[in-house]
Amino acid sequence: MNDRDRTFSNLSGDGKKFIPLYRPDLSGNERRYVLECLDSTWISSNGNFVGRFEKEFARAVDIPHAVTVTNGTVALHLALHGLGIGPGDEVIVPTFTYIASVNTIVQTGAKPVFVDSLASDWLLDPDEVERKITARTKAVMAVHLYGAICDMGSLQKIAARRNLLLVEDCAEALGATLAGRHAGTFGDVACFSFYGNKTVTTGEGGMVATKNAALAERLRFLKNQGQDPQRRYWHTELGFNYRMTNICAAIGLAQIERLAAIVARKRAIADLYRGLLGNSPVACQKPNAAVASSEWLFSVLLPEGIERDRVAGFLADNGVETRPVFHCAHQMPMYLSRELFPKAEEISRRGISLPSFPGLRDSDIEGIVDLLKASLRR
Numbered sequence: 612m613n614d615r616d617r618t619f620s621n622l623s624g625d626g627k628k629f630i631p632l633y634r635p636d637l638s639g640n641e642r643r644y645v646l647e648c649l650d651s652t653w654i655s656s657n658g659n660f661v662g663r664f665e666k667e668f669a670r671a672v673d674i675p676h677a678v679t680v681t682n683g684t685v686a687l688h689l690a691l692h693g694l695g696i697g698p699g700d701e702v703i704v705p706t707f708t709y710i711a712s713v714n715t716i717v718q719t720g721a722k723p724v725f726v727d728s729l730a731s732d733w734l735l736d737p738d739e740v741e742r743k744i745t746a747r748t749k750a751v752m753a754v755h756l757y758g759a760i761c762d763m764g765s766l767q768k769i770a771a772r773r774n775l776l777l778v779e780d781c782a783e784a785l786g787a788t789l790a791g792r793h794a795g796t797f798g799d800v801a802c803f804s805f806y807g808n809k810t811v812t813t814g815e816g817g818m819v820a821t822k823n824a825a826l827a828e829r830l831r832f833l834k835n836q837g838q839d840p841q842r843r844y845w846h847t848e849l850g851f852n853y854r855m856t857n858i859c860a861a862i863g864l865a866q867i868e869r870l871a872a873i874v875a876r877k878r879a880i881a882d883l884y885r886g887l888l889g890n891s892p893v894a895c896q897k898p899n900a901a902v903a904s905s906e907w908l909f910s911v912l913l914p915e916g917i918e919r920d921r922v923a924g925f926l927a928d929n930g931v932e933t934r935p936v937f938h939c940a941h942q943m944p945m946y947l948s949r950e951l952f953p954k955a956e957e958i959s960r961r962g963i964s965l966p967s968f969p970g971l972r973d974s975d976i977e978g979i980v981d982l983l984k985a986s987l988r989r
C-alpha cells in the first residue's frame with residue numbers, strides 16, 4: 612500500500628485502522644507545481660518557484676524579507692552566524708526545546724545558556740532570562756513551541772534595555788499571532804521549518820525572515836557560499852550551501868497558498884480536543900491571553916503518577932501514534948548539567964503530543980480522547 616492509498620483509507624499496512632501523529636495535507640497545487648518544475652527541468656535552486664515562495668511567505672507572515680534555506684536547523688545557524696554571533700558569545704535559550712535550537716548556537720562557536728520555562732505556556736521565562744544575562748550575552752533565542760508564542764513584550768523590553776539581539780525560533784509557530792501580530796515579527800530575525808510534520812511543509816526546508824534589508828542581503832550571500840553577488844565564483848567570506856531546491860519551493864508555494872485553511876483546521880482540532888478533555892485530569896498548554904496559537908501539535912501533561920510510556924503503548928496498540936514532548940537539552944549527554952530547571956523538567960517528563968494533522972476527522976479525535984481517558988483509568 613503506498614502513501615496515497617493510506618491517505619484515503621486511513622489504514623496501516625496490515626489493514627488495521629492507524630492514525631499517525633502527522634500527515635501533511637498536499638491536496639492543493641502541490642502536484643501541479645512540482646510537475647511544472649519537472650517539465651521545465653528547473654529542479655535546482657535556480658528556478659522561479661524559489662522567489663515566488665519567498666514572496667508569498669513574506670506576505671503571509673507580514674515580514675518584509677524571507678530567505679529560503681534547506682531546513683529549519685540551518686535557518687537558525689544562518690541567522691545566528693549572519694548576526695555575527697560566534698566564539699566568546701553567550702546565547703540564552705530554553706532548555707525545553709528541540710535540540711536544533713541549542714546545537715546551532717554551539718555550531719557558531721557561541722555558548723548556549725539554558726533557562727527554565729513557565730509552567731503555564733511551557734515557553735521561556737523572561738525573569739529567568741534576565742537572571743542569566745552576563746557581559747558576554749549577545750542574544751536571546753525565543754522558541755515558540757507547539758504553536759504558542761513567548762512573552763515577546765517582556766523579551767523585547769529586556770533585549771532593548773540590555774542591548775541584546777532577539778532571535779525567534781518559529782519552527783512550530785507559523786500562523787500564530789500575538790496581539791494580532793505574526794510570530795516572527797517581534798525579534799531581529801525569525802526562523803521557520805518546513806519539515807514533513809510542520810504546519811507548512813516542503814519535505815525538508817526552512818526560511819529565515821527579517822525586516823532588516825541589509826541582514827536579508829547578507830543571509831542570501833552567506834547561504835550561497837559567500838559568493839560575491841556581482842562576480843561569479845568569487846568568494847569573499849566563509850559561506851554555506853543552504854539553498855532550497857525549486858521542487859521544495861514549488862511544494863512550499865502551494866502550501867502557503869492554503870496556510871489560513873490549514874491553521875483554521877488545526878485550531879478546530881485543538882478546540883475539539885480541549886472540549887473533550889475538559890473534565891479529565893490532563894493539563895493543556897496555556898498560552899498568554901493575547902496569543903492565538905497555531906496549534907501545531909496538540910499536547911498535554913499527563914497527571915502526576917501516570918506512566919507516559921504505558922499510555923503511549925496503549926494508544927499505539929489501538930492504532931494511534933503519539934509522541935513524547937522534547938527532552939530538556941541540559942539532560943542530554945552533550946549538554947549535561949547539574950543545574951535544576953524544575954518546570955522544564957516536569958513538562959518534559961509529563962508531556963505527550965496527540966495526532967494533530969488537518970485531515971484528521973472529528974470522529975478520529977473523539978476516538979483518540981476515549982482511548983486516552985481509558986488509559987488513564989487503568
Ligand SMILES: *Cc1c(COP(=O)(O)O)cnc(C)c1O
Pocket residue numbers: 682683684685708709711712754756780782783803804805806815816817
Ligand atoms: C522542527 C524544529 C526545528 C528544526 O527544523 P528542521 O527543519 O527539522 O531542521 C528547530 N526548532 C524547533 C523548535 C523545531 O520544532
